[in-house]
Amino acid sequence: MLQRKRTGIFFPRFQGQRLRDFPQALAGVLDKDNVSYYDGVYATNNPYYVKPATEEMLLKVHSKDMIERVKRTAYYEAASYSAGGTIQAALEILQGGIDNAFVFTGFGDHHAGRNYFGGWCYFNGAAIAIAMLKEEGVRRFAIVDTDSHHADGTRDIFCQDREVLHLCFCYQHYQDEYGNVDVAIPYGISDDAYVRKMEQEFCRRAMAFKPEFIFWELGYDAIRGEYGDKGISEDCPAKLARVIKDTADSVCQGRLVTILCGGSGRKLATYIIPRVIKELAGLG
Ligand SMILES: [Zn+2]
Numbered sequence: 001m002l003q004r005k006r007t008g009i010f011f012p013r014f015q016g017q018r019l020r021d022f023p024q025a026l027a028g029v030l031d032k033d034n035v036s037y038y039d040g041v042y043a044t045n046n047p048y049y050v051k052p053a054t055e056e057m058l059l060k061v062h063s064k065d066m067i068e069r070v071k072r073t074a075y076y077e078a079a080s081y082s083a084g085g086t087i088q089a090a091l092e093i094l095q096g097g098i099d100n101a102f103v104f105t106g107f108g109d110h111h112a113g114r115n116y117f118g119g120w121c122y123f124n125g126a127a128i129a130i131a132m133l134k135e136e137g138v139r140r141f142a143i144v145d146t147d148s149h150h151a152d153g154t155r156d157i158f159c160q161d162r163e164v165l166h167l168c169f170c171y172q173h174y175q176d177e178y179g180n181v182d183v184a185i186p187y188g189i190s191d192d193a194y195v196r197k198m199e200q201e202f203c204r205r206a207m208a209f210k211p212e213f214i215f216w217e218l219g220y221d222a223i224r225g226e227y228g229d230k231g232i233s234e235d236c237p238a239k240l241a242r243v244i245k246d247t248a249d250s251v252c253q254g255r256l257v258t259i260l261c262g263g264s265g266r267k268l269a270t271y272i273i274p275r276v277i278k279e280l281a282g283l284g
C-alpha cells in the first residue's frame, strides 16, 4: 500500500526552456492536501517563499574566492535560488513541517566542489544543506546520484567524510573506506536492471549505514536520447523514486530531499517530474 507523505515542492524563479511547462504541469498534484508548494515570487511574510542561499550559507562549503568567481558570471542569483530551495527543503523536513521534498533547480549541485564549479553546477545545494543540518545536530547522511555523469564536485566535498555515504551511478566502479561508492551503469541497461542496481548497491548500503537524511540528485540525462544516454526509459525515474522513498521510509522516517540535476529535454521534464513527485507524495 502506498504510504502518503507530506511533500514540499520547491520552485524558485527560473528562466530557460526545460521547465517552461511548470508549475502548470503539476495540475492534479498541487491541489492535494498533503502537498505544499513554495516558490520564489512573493517574499513578504510568506512562509512559502523560497529564499536564495545567503553568502554566509555558501561559505559553509565553498571558498570565498570561488563565490567571487560565480558572482562574475551571469548566474549568481539563479544559482543562489537553486541552492536555497534545497537548503529550505532540508530545514522544513528537519522542523517536521513536511516529510520529503522535490526541489526544482536552474543549476544542479554535483559538479560544484569546494573551490570550483562547472557543468552547469555553481553551488552544491545538497552539501550546504548537509553542513547546516550538521549544525543542528544531524550526523549521518546519504547522497544517491542517478545523473549519468560522475559527481566530481560532491565527491570533492565529502571524499574524507565518513558520516556521508555518497553513492554515484556513473561510468566506473570505485569504493573506498570513507563511504564513497561509484557504480558503473552500462550502456543499454534496462529499467529493471537499473532498479535492481539501486536496490543492491544503494538500498542495501543505506540500511546498514543508517543515514538520518537522504538526498537524491535526480538527473534524467541517462534516458534514451539525452546527452548522457544510457538507454533507460522515461518511466525509470518514477520507478527509482519508489525504491528510494521506500528506503527513506525504512531508515530515516521518510526524510528525503530530491534535487533536480542534469537533463535537458523539456518534454521529458514535463513527463518525468510530476510522476516522481506523485511517488514521493504517495499519490502514485
Ligand atoms: Zn549529467
Ligand SMILES: [Zn+2]
Pocket (backbone or CB within 6 Å): 149, 150, 151, 168, 169, 170, 171, 181, 182, 183
Ligand atoms: Zn561517480
